[in-house]
Amino acid sequence: MSRRTVLATAAAVAALAATASPALAAAAGGPAARAPRADRLVDNRFWTSHKDWSTGTHQGTAAVSGARPGLRIERPAGRTDYADPHTGKTATWEYARWTGPAHRSTVPATELIASWNARTPAGTWLQVELRGTYSDKTKTPWYVMGRWTSGDDKETDIRRTSVDDQTDGKSTVWTDTLSLDDTTTGLRVVSYQLRLTLYRKPGATGTPTVWRLGAMASAVPDRFTVPASKPGLAKELTVPRYSQEIHAGQYPEYDNGGEAWCSPTSSQMIIEFWGRRPTAEDLSWVDPSYADPQVCHAARYTFDYQYNGCGNWPFNAAYASTYKDLQGVVTRLASLTELESLIAAGLPAITSQSFLRDELTGAGYDTAGHLMTVIGFTADGDVIANDPASPSNAAVRRVYKRREWENIWLRTKRYNATGKVVSGTGGVCYLYFPTKLTARQRAALAAVGIH
Helix, strand or coil: CCCCCCCCCCECCCCCCCCCHHHHHHHCCCHHHCCCCHHHCEEEEEECCHHHHHCCEEECEEEECCCCCEEEECCCCEEEEEECCCCCCEEEEEEEEEECCCEEEEEEECEEEEEEEEECCCCEEEEEEEEEEECCCCECCCEEEEEECCCCCCCCCCCCECCCCEECCCEEEECCEEEECCHHHCCCEEEEEEEEEEEECCCCCCCCEEEEEEEEEECCECCCCCCCCCCCCCEECCCCCCCCHHHCCCCHHHCCCHHHHHHHHHHHHHHHHCCCCCCCCCCCCCCCCCCCHHHHHHHHHHCECCCCECCCHHHHHHHHCCCCCEEEEEEECCCHHHHHHHHHCCCCEEEEEEECHHHCCCCCCCEEEEEEEEEEECCCCCEEEECCCCCCHHHCEEEECHHHHHHHHHCCEEECCCCCEEECCCCEEEEEEECCCCHHHHHHHHHCCCC
């Protein structure tokens, strides 16, 4: 159970289209695999190919070809000073910059979340910015969506951080989410650009390399309940089981373990499902008396020093991508049926939900925002989840009632324990997957807009 305040903002737009069979057909490589539906109210656009990286405006950056195309510094475009608010140090950095072409979303959006996959050698880092165009033809500022490094060396690296207090009176960035301030006015974000700035120490030859950059734009309608879906799959994936609770009190500098570590614990489960894990050298900093040191490692390297926690969604996806040939994205799914299609193709997912304990039978806790790993479905259609909010690794596997679970995940509005109306996540999830996929996996991802 994260301390994360759930920031999903909902738009009063048409009801979400109910679509069961297309997603399952896509998972089987059927006709629905051709293109994601515009009526999903979720638009994903990611730059990943050499052709993608060759577009836009380059200021000292260059597209890299090969098995995993990307973007890197070719030559510095200039120098700048950065005062790190979390170390108190000011340093000079040289930089190069790529500004992507405008992308017109299939969804006039109320929320946007950027995510990226990169490698940043010691002494390098990157900044992701997003500028939206509103339906009234005005533009947002260039909002900082994250300042990120895969490293955490106190001498050579900046502190990984989101940026607070960004607003233009129409929209605001809340940690990792750009959200319209008032969705009832009809104002929407209809297109956006991404800007990527790569930094290194002056005179250095190393460079960040970015393989994937993009954003999810969405306009999920206000709803306290969602339509019930019909079960369409009975399958369970074998995913490692880790409890966040056995880490309670560990590493106060990374938010003290326990309930604050649901996101990195879930991330580590799927990273290891794909056969990746930190080396013994990577884990040498962890107290040897602690069980599952890789969970401690995930918490440290997803930690957002401004948010003061490990629940930054894009930082978790970026952490997953630091492992060889692994990719991570943040998106929304439109239905439990879409999640079934991913499981059918062998793709587990990390989902974000919030609920009172009596809304999810068997959970035994309340949460304003919690991540868990969905690994399958029973013959009756109930959800099989590795829930890190469990007292031990052995207790992590849970079976939750389908109707309860899909509602707490997909709704955008709920009542808290005091009866106040608060927000829900509207189907947010992380998807981690390798660069080499089967045709069925590619089709299942394409059906939910991920390429």
